[in-house]
Amino acid sequence: MAVSRITQRTLTDTALRGLQSSLGRVQGLQEELSSGRRISRPSDDPSGTASAMVFRSQRAANVQYLRNIDAASSRLAVIDSTLMQISERLRSVQALMVQSRNGGLGQASQDALATEVEAIKDALVDTYNTRYLDRPIFGGTIDEIIAVDASTNAYLGNDEPITARISRDAVVRVDLPGTAAGADVVPDLMDRISAAMRSGGVTATEFDDMDAVFSTVMESIGDVGARAERINITRTAVDSQRLDLTTWISEYEDVDLPETIMNLQAQQVAYQAALGAAAKVTQTSLADFLK
């Protein structure tokens, strides 16, 4: 400061300015510490704010993807267990067909087998009408609460896919069309089998049709399992990304405690030194030395 003439006023002003700026820095650090945030408003770090906002948005998206994944998993789990039930029921019908075909059975026994098949058919139709979230799982997107009409055997569903976004870049199909579970052919086939039993026994045609349906169902079980697996893998990736994002947000927005506390300590020492200097300088006066 190229000032030659010093007055009491400039002394106190300089001292006061030093105290002000020192106290200002203490206040800034104290605000960071008490709020725990390095960025409380955009101007604290404009570019950091933009990044933090992007990360926050991506984290919100990832949280939503996880919700979608949960919904997709439970939907596929329901489909999977339903397919298992269907395959078991088809297998028991196959066993009954083998008995019917083996011969040596009287018509009364064939009728008994037919009654059993009819009972299984009712159970199968119920199974095809299994609902998830109040919607038939094999109905596609139809606006009905059943996929198979129990009285007409008609398949009401469509093949429209139901999809879910499970990550920023992946969409997965989370339903199974009824046709892939045999919903369109099984009820009729069951009727044909029981009718054949009532008229003497099942024939090779019914066996072939049954085998075809059975392999369709088994294929679908494999397909659903593979999709469930893929969703699980994605879940791990999305979840770890969500944790990463949370860490990054924290790195941008939250204070580094040890560093900030050390800075505060240093500023407090500086403030005390400034106070001491101000007290010493402003106390002296020529009046003290005159008689």
Added chain:
Amino acid sequence: MTGFSTLNTAVTGMSAAQRAMDIAGQNVVNANTPGYSRQRLGLVSSGAATSATFHTGNRAHFGGVEVKEITRIRDAFLEATRAAAGARQEALTAEHTVLAGVEGLLAEPGDTGLQSTLDAFYSAWHDLATNPSDTASGSAVVQRGIAVTDQLRYVASNIAARWGIAHDDLDAAVDQVNRAAAELANLNVQIREGNAVGRSVNELMDRRDLLVRELTEVVGATAVTGGDEQVTVHVNGVTIVAGSAAQELRVTGSLDLDGSLSDPPGLAWGATPVSVDSGKTAGILAALRTDLPDLADRLDGVALALRDSVNILHNEGFTQAGDPGGDFFDGTDAMDMTVIPTSGTELAPALTAGTVDGSNAARIGDLMDDRAAKDVLGSDGPSVLWRDLSAVVGVRVRSLDTAMQVQETVLASAEDAVQSNAGVNLDEEMTNMILFQRAFQASARVITSVDEMLDTLVNRTGTVGR
């Protein structure tokens, strides 16, 4: 020369010393008075007759000391530098105050800002996509949509309110200018009259300098001192005070934020527009003319991008009843945006009429990804625009912060320069007091000596050896 005239000489010394003590006292008591300039006694020795006279011969004649003037120690250049630095600081501070208020409204980055509200809105669409026939999910979408419009309106109306407050500040500042200008013109008159009758006008001039500083800090005025110690004040070439005449400024332009782009607020003298570069009013005008309208415009951009992106997709979908979706958002800016559907059944989650399909809801939910929004709109989506807005406010406030810190040191050194020139140094004044006290004593001693001398002359002459 006679012994009696020496008495007179001594008396002038005593009165000069007394006068000097007066001034030292005035300086000391005003050491902390804002705007006070220290005063100095200008002394000259008087009465020395220099030319020889034929009849009397050349005899020196000493007439003592004379108080020639009482000067005010003040440097107009330093004073003007200090005032200009103050004016720039005032401009920065005024603009900063307005923008820092807006910055607080954004609530970013955080869980309560528009970004989070938007994300929650898109999430609600995803939930509806998972379960398109669920009425609860549908109402959640409607509620989240309303939350977004509420937040847009909150920010927009607060920006408008802050514009109004800043405009009130401008009115108050202009009132202050007009009052100060009138007082300054009045002081011009008093100073001229004081000078005419030889009265000391130093205190009046201090008061006038304070007014000039006030005018500089408020409208960035510059002052020129002309003949007769009359100050003329200009604002960017427009004279607002000349001699005893003061011109009134007034505020022109729009009275609300909406009109501020087409009819920006300003100052004028009569019909002459007055542009202001520095001072508090410049800062307020920058906020009123540029910053706040720009933010309001950007916020409208966010609202329109949101409206258009969601509406485009919603129009392509079908409701549960199989009707075309229509618009989701209605409105023309951030202030008047509303959600059209009132219940979940009016939403269009399906892409195929007559099906229970959530694929359109999923497309709208996917807008949370900036790329998807850009694909739909062909330009940046609401989230990107909102982040831009937040960054713009942040950068502006930050740069004003930095500029203020720099200006603070500039102002401090300018103030130091003024103070070191015009400020009172108590040590100096006390030294002067001692100096003049001694001078007074010495002059008194002269009188005593002359008295003794005269005593000798008058009473003892001729009595030697008596």
